[in-house]
Each structure stands twice: as structure tokens, then as C-alpha cells.
Amino acid sequence: QVRLVESGGGLVQAGGSLRLSCAASGRTISTCSMGWFRQAPGKEREFVAAISWSGGSTRSADSAKGRFTISRDNAKNTVYLQMNNLKPEDTAVYYCGLQLRGSVTAWYEYDYWGQGTQVTVSS
Numbered sequence: 001q002v003r004l005v006e007s008g009g010g011l012v013q014a015g016g017s018l019r020l021s022c023a024a025s026g027r028t029i030s031t032c033s034m035g036w037f038r039q040a041p042g043k044e045r046e047f048v049a050a051i052s053w054s055g056g057s058t059r060s061a062d063s064a065k066g067r068f069t070i071s072r073d074n075a076k077n078t079v080y081l082q083m084n085n086l087k088p089e090d091t092a093v094y095y096c097g098l099q100l101r102g103s104v105t106a107w108y109e110y111d112y113w114g115q116g117t118q119v120t121v122s123s
Helices: none
Strands: 003-007 010-013 018-025 033-039 046-051 058-060 068-073 078-083 092-099 117-122
Touching: 003 092, 018 033, 018 092, 018 117, 033 068, 033 078, 046 068, 046 078, 058 068
Parallel strands: 010 117
Antiparallel strands: 003 018, 018 078, 033 046, 033 092, 046 058, 068 078, 092 117
16 A cells, blocks of 8 residues: 655745655655645645656746755655745645656646645745
């Protein structure tokens, strides 16, 4: 059984930083694309960033470019999201997803999800 567990969320002031982690168990992530999505109250889940199985290719939403960096450590079966210069509009629950195949920007094409971690940015 595949399990993804996110951690690292919290309350931070605007301009601050957080590093989210997503630890996987039950299978290796080394052959899978991994992605981060977020969902604010009343809004749809939206793509934040994704990384290929090797880490050689990444994609980011326009809102994340220049501020967020996705990375992975396949030896630790873990994916990270470094978030800098956080803004109040980044407030959301952040979810980690594992994808076997499909479009990395489409949440419905992911196969497994974590339970999410809350990120709150105060102004």
C-alpha cells in the first residue's frame, strides 16, 4: 500500500520561507513523477510544481516560479518543496501526489495523494 505523508507546513509571515517534505512508503518513487498541488477554501486543487522521476525535469506554476523549488531524494524516497518569499495568497492546504503516467499538471491524473499540510501566510 502506497502512503504519502506531507510535513513542514505552518504559520509564517509574508516574506518568510517554509520547506515541505513528502515521505513515501509502500513503493519506490524513483520511477515516478511527483507533484505538489494546493487547495484553498472554496477553490479547486491547483498545480504548484512537479518533478520527473530522475529530477532532471521540473515544471512550476507561474505563481510559483522564482519563489518555489521542487526537488527529490530518491534514496530517501522523499520529495521537497522549498517555498520562499511567501505571500498571503499562498495560504492553502498543500498536497503531494505520485503519478505513474499522465500530465503532471493535472491533479486527476495522479495515482496517490497524501493527507495534506496546512500553510498559512499572514500579512
